[in-house]
Amino acid sequence: MAASDFKSSITRALLFCLGLMFSQSAAGVSHAKEYLLTAAKPDRLFLMDMSARKIVREYKIPGPMIAPMTFVPSPDGKTVYIVTNREKSITGIDMDSGAQVFSADMSPEFDIRTKNFGLEISPDGKELYSYDVAARLHPDRYEVLESRISVFATDGGVQAKAIRSFAAPRRIHLLMMSTDGNSLYALGKDFYTFDPVSGELVDTYPFLNWKRPNMSPPDLLNFWPLWDQTMIFRSLYTVARTNLPPTDPNAFAVGILSLDLKSGEMGVEELKIPPEVLFTIVTSPNRRDAFAVFNNLVKIDLETGEAVKTVEVDHSYYIAQISGDGREVYLGGTMCDIPIYAADTLEKLDQIELPGCPDMAGSPLKIIHRD
Numbered sequence: 001m002a003a004s005d006f007k008s009s010i011t012r013a014l015l016f017c018l019g020l021m022f023s024q025s026a027a028g029v030s031h032a033k034e035y036l037l038t039a040a041k042p043d044r045l046f047l048m049d050m051s052a053r054k055i056v057r058e059y060k061i062p063g064p065m066i067a068p069m070t071f072v073p074s075p076d077g078k079t080v081y082i083v084t085n086r087e088k089s090i091t092g093i094d095m096d097s098g099a100q101v102f103s104a105d106m107s108p109e110f111d112i113r114t115k116n117f118g119l120e121i122s123p124d125g126k127e128l129y130s131y132d133v134a135a136r137l138h139p140d141r142y143e144v145l146e147s148r149i150s151v152f153a154t155d156g157g158v159q160a161k162a163i164r165s166f167a168a169p170r171r172i173h174l175l176m177m178s179t180d181g182n183s184l185y186a187l188g189k190d191f192y193t194f195d196p197v198s199g200e201l202v203d204t205y206p207f208l209n210w211k212r213p214n215m216s217p218p219d220l221l222n223f224w225p226l227w228d229q230t231m232i233f234r235s236l237y238t239v240a241r242t243n244l245p246p247t248d249p250n251a252f253a254v255g256i257l258s259l260d261l262k263s264g265e266m267g268v269e270e271l272k273i274p275p276e277v278l279f280t281i282v283t284s285p286n287r288r289d290a291f292a293v294f295n296n297l298v299k300i301d302l303e304t305g306e307a308v309k310t311v312e313v314d315h316s317y318y319i320a321q322i323s324g325d326g327r328e329v330y331l332g333g334t335m336c337d338i339p340i341y342a343a344d345t346l347e348k349l350d351q352i353e354l355p356g357c358p359d360m361a362g363s364p365l366k367i368i369h370r371d
Contacts, residue, residue: 034324037366038332039068039082040358045093047368050323050330050340053350062100063091068363070118070223074125074154077368081128081154087115090130092154095370104152104160106130111137112145117223118186120175121154122196128152129184129196131172132165147172149186149194166199168192173223179231179262187222187235191259191266205266207257216240218268220257222280224319224333228367229326230283231261236292237268238275256281256290272305273298279318279333284343285326293320293331297346311346314339321365332365 035056036048043066045059061068063084071082079101081092092102106114118131130150136143147170150162172188177196184196191205208217218237227233235257244251255270281292281300289308290300295316299308318333322343329341336357340350354360 032369032371035077035368035370036321036330036338037071037073037080037368038338038354038360039071039363040336040354040360041068042066042358043068044354044358045071045080045082046354047095048338048352050328050352053340053352055352055355057095057098058355059093059095059098061091061093063089063103067361070225070364071366072119072121072128072225073366073368074121075123076125077370079125079154081119081121083116083119087117088113090116090119090128090152090160095368100158102128102152102154102156102160103158104130104156104162106132106150107134108161113137117173118175120177120184120225122177123179123181126154127163127196128154129175129177130162131168131175131186133170149175149184149199151196164199166194168194168201174225176225176227176233176259176261178264183264185233185259185261191257193264207268210268214241214243216242218255218257223362224280224364225366226280226282226319226321226364227261229285229322229324230287232283232287233259233261234281234283234290236278236281239270254278270305271300273300273307280320282320282322282329284322285324289326289343291320291322291329291343293317297329297331297341299343299346309346311341311348318362319365321367324367324369330365333360333362335359338365 036050039045043061047057049056066084069083073080084091088106090104094101114132114134116130120129133147134145148165149168150165152160172186174187176185184194186192189208193203218239220237222235237255252275253270259266277294278292279294281290283290292298296310298310301308317331321330329343332338336354338352
């Protein structure tokens with residue numbers, strides 16, 4: 001074989017191998033499918049294929065007095081960690097087999113009762129962060145103990161113990177991690193930033209303790225982790241303008257507290273919408289629109305702060321979640337139905353019913369991607 005022919009053959013072989021590698025890589029990406037995950041009382045976890053409009057897997061959560069509340073899936077979508085046992089335990093379930101692969105008792109001491117009010121997982125899936133509130137039980141009184149954040153190794157098994165812990169302010173109800181894993185954020189009366197390794201309180205963003213002129217302290221209720229699709233956390237708050245009488249229609253305002261989990265930027269911004277009860281807000285992947293819900297589903301233009309469209313929903317819903325392409329909005333968190341709305345028109349497209357009609361009762365709607 002001539003040298004030029006040999007080189008040509010090698011070139012063709014290399015190109016073929018590279019093409020095969022790229023096609024396999026592309027195939028792997030294309031096979032990754034988006035699912036919606038939620039939990040319901042007393043002991044159920046549901047995995048839904050929203051494009052097919054059906055439940056593809058139902059799991060029984062092990063343990064006593066389950067009452068699942070918050071949960072976090074692992075970054076690879078293979079395991080989900082659930083706060084159970086009336087906030088006194090954390091259970092991990094393998095999403096393929098349904099087997100219990102992790103368990104942590106938050107109250108191993110007989111005279112101390114510890115409850116969890118926040119859960120987060122590191123971006124590499126190796127550590128689990130739990131915000132704990134504890135009290136020592138005396139015959140005649142409760143002794144309040146220091147609140148803390150406990151850290152567990154996710155490979156700790158079914159008798160996992162905290163590998164470290166550090167003090168944290170009281171009244172925290174939501175934990176979230178930066179995309180690089182270097183900052184752990186905790187939302188409470190204010191917004192706190194911790195070093196997740198040392199436990200050092202690095203920064204405090206004043207929220208309840210803000211000093212904005214002519215503004216009352218804001219009112220906020222949020223324990224739903226809703227940043228899956230954009231890595232931007234947003235929460236609605238209401239505030240009173242103290243320089244106006246309460247009878248003035250402009251005396252009360254609605255705003256958004258935001259945190260970009262990639263850049264770490266925090267901020268507040270008032271909206272130009274009339275005050276009404278709205279529980280959660282989720283950001284569209286286009287980052288221009290957001291959707292808020294309670295008795296109404298409201299589409300908000302984030303650039304103008306105005307409501308683009310409002311529709312009445314069938315009953316109260318606590319949670320709005322959004323598809324990865326930004327085309328559909330999912331509602332949940334109450335009762336046993338998950339309606340699906342078109343993001344552009346807010347037209348109701350369909351609805352998924354949980355079998356047996358178990359109550360979601362505040363459980364989040366989380367997006368996972370699996371092959």
